[in-house]
Amino acid sequence: MVRFILVCLTFALMPATTLFSQTEPLKIGVAGLSHSHVHGILGREDTGDIKIVGIAEPNRELAQRFADQHGFSMDLVYDSLEELIAATHPEAVTAFGSIYDHLKVVETCAPKGIHVMVEKPLAVSVDHAKKMKALADKYHIQLLTNYETTWYPTNHKAKQLLDDGKIGELRKVIVRDGHRGPVKIGVNKEFLDWLQDPVLNGGGAITDFGCYGANLMTWLKKGQKPISVTAVTQQLQSENNPKVDDDATILLTYDDSMAILEPSWNWPIGRKDMEIYGLTGAIFADNRNTLRVRMAEGYDGFQEEKMTLEERSNPYNDPFSLLAAVIRGKVKLNPSDLTALENNMTVVEILEAAKESAQKGKTITLKK
Structure with a gap:
């Protein structure tokens, strides 16, 4: 009984931020390594808001080069996005391949309810963009575009x-x-x-x-x-x-x-x-x-x-922090954002x- 009371008192005295802000990191899959902006997520300081669960890259030499540079395990690397998703079940995927490939990433992720962030621009054409938007709307996923x-x-x-x-x-x-x-x-x-x-x-x-x-x-x-x-x-x-x-x-x-x-x-x-x-x-x-x-x-x-x-405050200072905040419902984007x-x-x-x-x-x- 005394132990139970002590435990209750411990929780009562803990700051509210400690009790209620502990959100599980967003599970992210990385689609491709050929876009050099990928160094932004691979070399990112771990702040606890996201976790890379897999990388889809068929070019093993490229993957090994980046693994050596950033210190991640080759066990994270899969030959295709489909394999990555089946094995790791990410909540979101960030696309770091060609702009043409953005449509394929959304076609693969959207039906599974996986959110997507692509590097700028959104698509190579209006036709691709319309198909991507239709998929995002149909399957109720977030589809964000990142610019420096x-x-x-x-x-x-x-x-x-x-x-x-x-x-x-x-x-x-x-x-x-x-x-x-x-x-x-x-x-x-x-x-x-x-x-x-x-x-x-x-x-x-x-x-x-x-x-x-x-x-x-x-x-x-x-x-x-x-x-x-x-x-x-x-x-x-x-x-x-x-x-x-x-x-x-x-x-x-x-x-x-x-x-x-x-x-x-x-x-x-x-x-x-x-x-x-x-x-x-x-x-x-x-x-x-x-x-x-x-x-x-x-x-x-x-x-x-x-x-x-000065730099902006989190999550408005980092693309992946914002992605996590949007998916977790902490930030709502306006259409013109x-x-x-x-x-x-x-x-x-x-x-x-x-x-x-x-x-x-x-x-x-x-x-x-």
Whole structure:
């Protein structure tokens, strides 16, 4: 009896967070290792919110190389996603293969009630995206898309300032993304094999980096689609990118504003930055943590405020933490959110229109 009372007192004195926040880690399967963004989950600090239960990768040499690098056991590696699912029963799967393979991952997972997160962009085409959404809706799974820029504190601060009216009504957004090109930065062969393939990647720089700006602009515009899309592409490194474009400019028009997206594999430095122009000022998200706000004075004068931002709080600082929070019902996504399916359906529509525009040399009007 005394022991029972002591036990009860121990639980009574424990903090509520200890009693009620102990959620089992989300069981995650990794589909593919050829996308180099996979290092983000393989090298992730164990915070207890997720657990990798299996990796589907038929290329044993690639799997062994990454196992040596990150210290996981080859016992985790299966030859196919189907084998992984049968053996480990994951709650969610993260896709790190080609963009073309995203549809197959959803086709395999959705009927089993397994949630999916893919790397950007959602799909290679509107046709693939529609099939993926139909499966997600039918089987009631979460289907998220991960972008590096989703986790930038500067982008979220910029949107907050815009929504608060800091720089007046929105008129123009310029988004620049890219690097020197996959060959020049030394992308591994397994990634390069599909990244430069117009079918497996859906295009070159226009897809690889154009999706960032389309995603951000759809978010800033609260899910609104552009009226029209105009794009031009070039191939400035034909020796390195023989099958796809490596430079693009995409213009998006809206009723009261426009966006200029500049995805490129020809920047001299890696960059992911955004400029937002309103009627009375401008916001410059220079990188992940540095933000500047310029308020107009006179003809060409301005007052500038510079901010260095801390990382966002969990789960809004990490794709896999957010995935776990969404699946556990701790976070509910809005349709226009950066990772949300609805936003990324619009992204794919913008990219497809941009590729058509560049090919035909004319502006494409989007259906409402």
